[in-house]
Amino acid sequence: MRSNPLSIVKVEELKAYYVSESYGINSVVKAVDDVSFEIYEDEILGIAGESGCGKTTLLKTLLGTIKPPLSIFGGRIFYRIEDEYRDILSFREGELRDIRWKIVSYIPQGSMSVLNPVRKIKDTFLDFMEAHRPDISKSEFDSLVKNYLGALGLPTEVLDSYPHQLSGGMRQRVTIALSTIFKPKIVLADEPTTALDVVVQRGILQLLRKIQREEKNTLVVVSHDMGVHARISDRVGIMYAGKIIEIGNTEEIYTNPLHPYTRYLISSLPKIGDKAYRTGVPGSPPSLSNLPAGCRFQDRCPEIKDICREEEPSLVEVNDNHKVACFLVSKGEENYES
Amino acid sequence: MNHNNKLLFIKNLTKIFSAGSFLFKSNIVAVNNVSLELNAQRAEIFTLAGESGSGKTTLARIILGLVRPTSGTILYKGRDITQIKSAKDWKWFTREVQPISQNPFDTFSPLNKVETYLYDTAINYNIVTNKSEVYNILDEKLKAVGLSWDEVRGKYPNEFSGGQLQRLSIARAIITNPSLIVADEPVSMIDASLRMSIVNLFKNLKEQFNVSVIYITHDLATAYYISDRIAIMLRGSIVESGPVEKVLNAPLHPYTKLLKQSIPEPTIDVQWEEEIQLSVTEIKEFTASGCKFAARCPYVMETCKTKEPEETFVDERAVRCYLYK
Numbered sequence A: 001m002r003s004n005p006l007s008i009v010k011v012e013e014l015k016a017y018y019v020s021e022s023y024g025i026n027s028v029v030k031a032v033d034d035v036s037f038e039i040y041e042d043e044i045l046g047i048a049g050e051s052g053c054g055k056t057t058l059l060k061t062l063l064g065t066i067k068p069p070l071s072i073f074g075g076r077i078f079y080r081i082e083d084e085y086r087d088i089l090s091f092r093e094g095e096l097r098d099i100r101w102k103i104v105s106y107i108p109q110g111s112m113s114v115l116n117p118v119r120k121i122k123d124t125f126l127d128f129m130e131a132h133r134p135d136i137s138k139s140e141f142d143s144l145v146k147n148y149l150g151a152l153g154l155p156t157e158v159l160d161s162y163p164h165q166l167s168g169g170m171r172q173r174v175t176i177a178l179s180t181i182f183k184p185k186i187v188l189a190d191e192p193t194t195a196l197d198v199v200v201q202r203g204i205l206q207l208l209r210k211i212q213r214e215e216k217n218t219l220v221v222v223s224h225d226m227g228v229h230a231r232i233s234d235r236v237g238i239m240y241a242g243k244i245i246e247i248g249n250t251e252e253i254y255t256n257p258l259h260p261y262t263r264y265l266i267s268s269l270p271k272i273g274d275k276a277y278r279t280g281v282p283g284s285p286p287s288l289s290n291l292p293a294g295c296r297f298q299d300r301c302p303e304i305k306d307i308c309r310e311e312e313p314s315l316v317e318v319n320d321n322h323k324v325a326c327f328l329v330s331k332g333e334e335n336y337e338s
Numbered sequence B: 001m002n003h004n005n006k007l008l009f010i011k012n013l014t015k016i017f018s019a020g021s022f023l024f025k026s027n028i029v030a031v032n033n034v035s036l037e038l039n040a041q042r043a044e045i046f047t048l049a050g051e052s053g054s055g056k057t058t059l060a061r062i063i064l065g066l067v068r069p070t071s072g073t074i075l076y077k078g079r080d081i082t083q084i085k086s087a088k089d090w091k092w093f094t095r096e097v098q099p100i101s102q103n104p105f106d107t108f109s110p111l112n113k114v115e116t117y118l119y120d121t122a123i124n125y126n127i128v129t130n131k132s133e134v135y136n137i138l139d140e141k142l143k144a145v146g147l148s149w150d151e152v153r154g155k156y157p158n159e160f161s162g163g164q165l166q167r168l169s170i171a172r173a174i175i176t177n178p179s180l181i182v183a184d185e186p187v188s189m190i191d192a193s194l195r196m197s198i199v200n201l202f203k204n205l206k207e208q209f210n211v212s213v214i215y216i217t218h219d220l221a222t223a224y225y226i227s228d229r230i231a232i233m234l235r236g237s238i239v240e241s242g243p244v245e246k247v248l249n250a251p252l253h254p255y256t257k258l259l260k261q262s263i264p265e266p267t268i269d270v271q272w273e274e275e276i277q278l279s280v281t282e283i284k285e286f287t288a289s290g291c292k293f294a295a296r297c298p299y300v301m302e303t304c305k306t307k308e309p310e311e312t313f314v315d316e317r318a319v320r321c322y323l324y325k
Ligand SMILES: Nc1ncnc2c1ncn2[C@@H]1O[C@H](COP(=O)(O)OP(=O)(O)OP(=O)(O)O)[C@@H](O)[C@H]1O
Pocket: A018, A019, A020, A029, A031, A049, A050, A051, A052, A053, A054, A055, A056, A057, A058, A069, A070, A109, A224, A288
């Protein structure tokens, strides 16, 4: 592992809540609640966690797309732009527009349907260029697209196809090509393979990794499937009910998972050759608009202690490559912050 | 022939769709000469696995009586389901064979309380005769999927998670006491951490209620976990089938191997080495004249490109591949 990796993004004490009002009652959904972590240059960071834990919300705030009912209740998101750390939460819309696609791009959840069904793929690329890079001429762009698709191993015949003529896997590869063609420094991919079959999933993951290894940029991949992270991520952060509860090197997370939730996530997946009885994580997560005092995992935890109902564990360093928020590891008051 | 001892008897079943514009018409053989049988005495879980576009849903819809096959035989408890005409017989059939769909949000309309569906199913199939009885039955069925009437009463679909809704659709399906459940990718939209709890329900149905299940998936790991037998589909054809331990522990067909190697297991001991080829368009593979895997197969030979391999029997299973001639 590299020593002292350089951070390209630093998230500090980020709080992003959905606020809505019905019948005069305010409800606050704490989708991202006091989250701090760093994203390094030249890495694939995986974000795992079950449905509704706040993964998409976290990506949206990283991208600076904060629209009601979502709003920021605190914290900072620093991007390193020309060797300077700048808080994008203080950016004006114009500044945000400038960084999108050039510095950071986003592959949204369910993105296969973003391709315009009545336009050929080459026209979609053209529309995209006109919207984001009017400075490039059409002929320059034509060869850029052809070269890029070629480099990704996509047959150029896809350019003359309509989306419905392509297989699901090809469509997803086209969206990935579209969102990486301007070589952004950071690519945020939200569940890029969910709902695809395993073979296509593998093709997509291999493509994403290939792009990252070649560009040496940063890829953040959201997936609820721990199998996916084992194959692609260099580091993995586990989210639970709006918090990051464990983060570390992939090797650390899989060989020495410390949070009981992480252990469940890994052991709940079946393996060929093993018919031993397996269960999912028991119970269900707490409501993000009505969180309990103490640890958010308390009601599902097989190893609960008294303190877990009283205090909320904070994320502490186990070693250079591993942090966890659990009283099984840190003993309450004796919390040692790094 | 007497097929009454078979729950399901399928022989040389084919379904052809015509695709393409009217100038370049091409036929897609979505189900190609498929044969399979389920035993009536002993319930079993039979997996149909394969990539997207391999014909799994089409075959499932034929079994459910929703799509007419182009040719071939399909008998349920000895009766030709394509010949069911009267409303009474159709009711018998739909009570016996129940579907579970991929997206639980399709089963329940957002505008109705979920109990409406459970209630209507019980009434429409005359499972109960009076209203006071119905809640006991519903509670019993909900308990079988780990829920209870009290947790469900008065609630709308959006008040449940995807996993809970899928449990509810299983509860709805078992209200009629079916003998066969056809579950089309029942967990592929469910969170990985909740999948096993749903998959275990199918195991329970088989073991406790003697219900057979056709489990459709592209995930061979859950297939291994729950099924007794498996058939691997590739662009309409079953290319390998047999006991799940045999087929998945030591797959023979290169396509089965590819499916197996592509499962992302949650361990860092395995890495994907070689890049894989994906099909560009389904239609190209469907209309290929030889083995549909030839264009992607690492062991491809000349014969593979011209003629589809016949079925051969090797080591307790049937396989269609020239490597095993
Ligand atoms: N527009 C909204 N208004 C109110 N609550 C919202 C809104 N969007 C999301 N939420 C809630 O915020 C929480 C986090 O949602 P988010 O979409 O970030 O989860 P996720 O981890 O991406 O889930 P999934 O795996 O299902 O995509 C959930 O409880 C969700 O119900």
